[in-house]
Amino acid sequence: MKVSILGCYSATPRTITNPTSQVLEINNQMYLIDCGEGTQVQLRKHKIKFSRINQIFISHLHGDHFFGLIGLISTFSLLNRPNDLHIYGPKGIKDIILLQIKLSKSYTKYNLFFHELESNESELIFEDDKIAVYTIPLKHRVYTNGFLFKEKPGLRRINIDAATEKNIDVCYFNKLKQGSDLKQEDGTVIENETVTFDPLPTQSYAFCSDTVYNEEIIPLIENVDVLYHESTFLEQDIEKCIPTGHSTAIQAATIAKKANVKNLILGHYSTRYSDIDLFKKEADTVFESTFLADDGLVFKF
Template identity: 90%
Template sequence: MKLNILGCYSATPRTITNPTSQVLEINNQMYLIDCGEGTQVQLRKHKIKFSRINQIFISHLHGDHFFGLIGLISTFSLLNRPNDLHIYGPKGIKEIILLQIKLSKSYTKYNLFFHELESTESELIFEDDKVEVHTIPLKHRVYANGFLFKEKPGLRRINIDAAQEQNIEVCYFNKLKQGSDLQREDGTIIKNETVTFDPQPIQSYAFCSDTVYNEEIIPLIKEVDVLYHESTFLERDIEKCIPTGHSTAMQAAEIAKKAHVKNLILGHYSTRYPEIELFKKEAETVFQPVLLADDGKVFKF
């Protein structure tokens, strides 16, 4: 599992920082999460292939999380993209994007599908043979969702040495990978676990930005491998959290601790602070390990 941070700062883009956007690569598939201004420039800068992005997940309709979307959609068309593109986001995103396409006469040459969200309960919104994506309802100034990405269990792995010792032909390997025992012609049974290894451990990633401190998400993100949680403010500015709909670094750490996650990544920093190390220092008083997102940073798990 690999996470490419394209942007992780709040509010407005600057020459040295970018608003929220990231690419999650899990089980050899890429997913774009949020699409602030400058996303397509960041994708080029970090050499991420446009053609590998077929699903885009938008958390909410504040500009620093989706103002880069229409530009990316247009560029995909100019590049003669052949693949379908699926966009998952709050109700209203289809109207916003199609109006821009209509008035600029920039109709796409590929199929564009919108999956609008309005449920306040967690729901399965995407699934294929490798990955599931569920919403994580958040509490912000507008309707917002986080996203939980979970790998599906893979197939068992053949223990080649053991299979050869048992003289098992290759044609039976698929059956073994699916967990079945084998029966010989004389009726004896070869137990699956004697000639296979367990599947690779599954991984999970939870994206939670933007939100106030909200313990209701804890059951949804319990024991995930990686939690990205917004940390717009430090504790000294905690009074700003409720009116703006944001959290502090320490509050993000509290969520991580109570959910027993394995790793916490902080992001969505307010640029009022001189250095992001301050966020890590505060969060580590509650939970460890704490990692800091930053533009261009790549995490591998």
């Protein structure tokens, strides 16, 4: 599992920082989460192939999380993209994008599908044979969702030495990978566990930005491998959290600890602070396995 941070700062873009956007790569599939201004430039800069992005997840309709979307959609068309593109986001995102496409007469040459969200309960919004994606309802100034990516269990793995010892033909390997026992011609049964290994462990990733401190999300993200949680403010400015709909680093760490997650990535820093190391310093007092996002960083788990 790999997380590429394209941008992780709040509010407006600067020459040295970018608003929220990141790419999650899990089980050889790639997903774009949020699309702040400048996302396509960051994708190019970090050599992430546009053609591998077929699903885009938008948390909410504040500009620093989706103002880069229409530009990316347009560029996909200019590059003669053949693949369908699916966009998951709050109700209203379809009208916003289609109005821009209509008035600029920039109709896409590929199929563009919108999946608008309005439920206040967690729901399954995307699923294939490798992964399932659920919403994480967040509390912000506008309707907002985080996203939980859960890898599905893979096939069992063949123990080549054991299979060779029992003279099992390769034509039966697929059946064994699916967990079946193998009945031989003489009627004896080779139990699956004697010639296979367990599937590789599954992984999970939770994206939670933007939100106030909200313990209601804990059951949804419990035991995830990696949690990205916004930490807009340091504790000295905690009084700004409720009116702006944001969290502090310590609040993010508290959620991580209570949810028993394995790793925490902090992000969405207010640009009022000149040293983001202060966010980790505060979070470490609550949760040790804390990492700082920064533009261009790649996390591998």
